[in-house]
Amino acid sequence: MQESAINDVEVEILLNDLLELFGYDFTNYSKASIKRRINRLFTLDKFPSFAEFRYHLKTDSKYVKRFVEQITVNVTEMFRDPLFYQALREDVLPQLGTYPFIRIWVAGCSTGEEAYSIAIVLKELNLYDKSLVYATDINTEVLDKAGKGIFPLSQMKQYSENYSLSGGKHDFSSYYSVNYNSARFDENLKSKMIFSTHNLVSDHSFNQFQLILCRNVLIYFDKYLQAKVFGLFDESLENLGFLALGTKETLRFSSIASNFKQLNSQKIWRKV
Structure with a gap:
């Protein structure tokens, strides 16, 4: 059964993994915002546990790409404001x-x-x-x-x-x-x-x-x-x-x- 959410400590672990292994630094992004997006991805991809989620991120280069794409914000429109x-x-x-x-x-x-x-x-x-x-x-x-x-x-x-x-x-x-x-x-x-x-x-x-x-x-x-x-x-x-x-x-x-x-x-x- 899937855990209900990724907690603050686990978010820090994932972001440190991303920085140390792949050079993507999200450690100083707004904590509430990035936690919300990580939890959305965790739920969307139906991982059974945080450990599975972390292992996938550390070992699957294609999933790293998906992770980065999903936690960056891409909301825009032409002639906005x-x-x-x-x-x-x-x-x-x-x-x-x-x-x-x-x-x-x-x-x-x-x-x-x-x-x-x-x-x-x-x-x-x-x-x-x-x-x-x-x-x-x-x-x-x-x-x-x-x-x-x-x-x-x-x-x-x-x-x-x-x-x-x-x-x-x-x-x-x-x-x-x-x-x-x-x-x-x-x-x-x-x-x-x-x-x-x-x-x-x-x-x-x-x-x-x-x-x-x-x-x-x-x-x-x-x-x-x-x-x-x-x-x-x-x-x-x-x-x-x-x-x-x-x-x-x-x-x-x-x-x-x-x-x-x-x-x-x-x-x-x-x-x-």
């Missing part, structure tokens, strides 16, 4: 338009909806051809989906509404073609995108950017890990570059807060 995208369109990207080349990092991109949203705004501002959008995530499965640019057709109504509210200028359906129950976004939207694995916890800075977006990722990290990631972003952002966070995230109490000035109420900061 339309007022944020309106601020990007009106206040941020026009200023970056004066640069000869624009490098943008979408950190924790999940299945890519935010990267495609950025690409569409860049297109409409005639900035896409001189831009490069790096979209990264720790989860290889969602990156594969992002690279295909295919999303459920059922989501397009909501995405279209978000797009219009964000200041979109065209018919949203002009950016994709319909194939049965799927919407495939135009290949030219991917021409300036690079999808790649990157671990915000353990990997280093890999370029200098004028805009970094990391929205609704840091809420799953504890204070120590948030500080570490903020340091990475500070190192990766050029002077006068912009950092965009999620609605429940802030730079205010971080060690790098004095390096930034909040641009508006949409959680966008500029490095000064």
